[in-house]
Amino acid sequence: MKDDRKTITIELEGRKIKVPEGLTVIEALWDTGHDVKRGVGCLSGLCGACTVAYLAKESKKVKFGLGCQKVVEEGLNVIMMPYFPSRVAHYLLERMETPLEQLQDIYPELYTCNDCMACNICPEWINVAGVMKAAKGADYETATEHIMDCIMCGLCASRCPKGIAPQHVALFIQRALAKERTFPPNLQQRIAEIESFQFGAEWEKIAAMGNEALEAHCRQREGA
Numbered sequence: 001m002k003d004d005r006k007t008i009t010i011e012l013e014g015r016k017i018k019v020p021e022g023l024t025v026i027e028a029l030w031d032t033g034h035d036v037k038r039g040v041g042c043l044s045g046l047c048g049a050c051t052v053a054y055l056a057k058e059s060k061k062v063k064f065g066l067g068c069q070k071v072v073e074e075g076l077n078v079i080m081m082p083y084f085p086s087r088v089a090h091y092l093l094e095r096m097e098t099p100l101e102q103l104q105d106i107y108p109e110l111y112t113c114n115d116c117m118a119c120n121i122c123p124e125w126i127n128v129a130g131v132m133k134a135a136k137g138a139d140y141e142t143a144t145e146h147i148m149d150c151i152m153c154g155l156c157a158s159r160c161p162k163g164i165a166p167q168h169v170a171l172f173i174q175r176a177l178a179k180e181r182t183f184p185p186n187l188q189q190r191i192a193e194i195e196s197f198q199f200g201a202e203w204e205k206i207a208a209m210g211n212e213a214l215e216a217h218c219r220q221r222e223g224a
């Protein structure tokens with residue numbers, strides 16, 4: 001069948017290929033017969049598996065992005081970034097009374113950070129160096145506030161000359177903070193309701209419904 005789609009030329013891993021316009025980097029690869037499985041996950045910009053480095057035509061600045069989100073354009077020069085293994089500390093949060101006080105033991109390399117900013121290549125535009133600085137200075141609230149959009153792709157870790165894995169450090173801080181905070185009252189109330197099976201009978205009724213009855217039930221609730 002004749003393919004009427006308009007094509008553009010991009011350079012992939014140093015090789016020029018023609019691809020239909022309007023596709024993402026990953027779609028363009030698949031469309032041109034590349035069997036890309038590794039480095040592809042959710043295809044929704046959430047899992048961080050598909051980081052790419054790219055250079056737009058006539059630009060001198062290499063940028064980083066997600067292959068499942070970056071749309072190809074004429075003259076784009078793109079490479080898929082490999083996954084970089086980085087150290088994940090082992091810890092049992094439930095056995096720690098005050099986990100934030102143990103950050104230095106869990107991730108000692110954090111304190112060797114000299115703020116070189118090599119880690120500021122985040123495809124989600126997070127100021128990773130700023131997060132590490134805040135973490136080092138025990139300003140954990142600021143650190144977690146700025147890392148909210150992290151998708152754990154590990155690109156920042158691949159650049160750190162000190163072997164710090166900012167994504168794992170930040171995850172530990174987020175978990176530790178959550179453990180040390182008290183739950184908001186509405187959440188506490190909800191958990192108590194769940195634990196006491198307050199809505200158990202209703203759930204049992206829903207679980208026993210067939211598809212038709214369930215659809216009718218949902219429609220009824222939407223209209224409520």
Ligand code: FES
Binds near residue numbers: 040041050067069
């Ligand atoms: S495939 Fe998950 S972020 Fe691109």
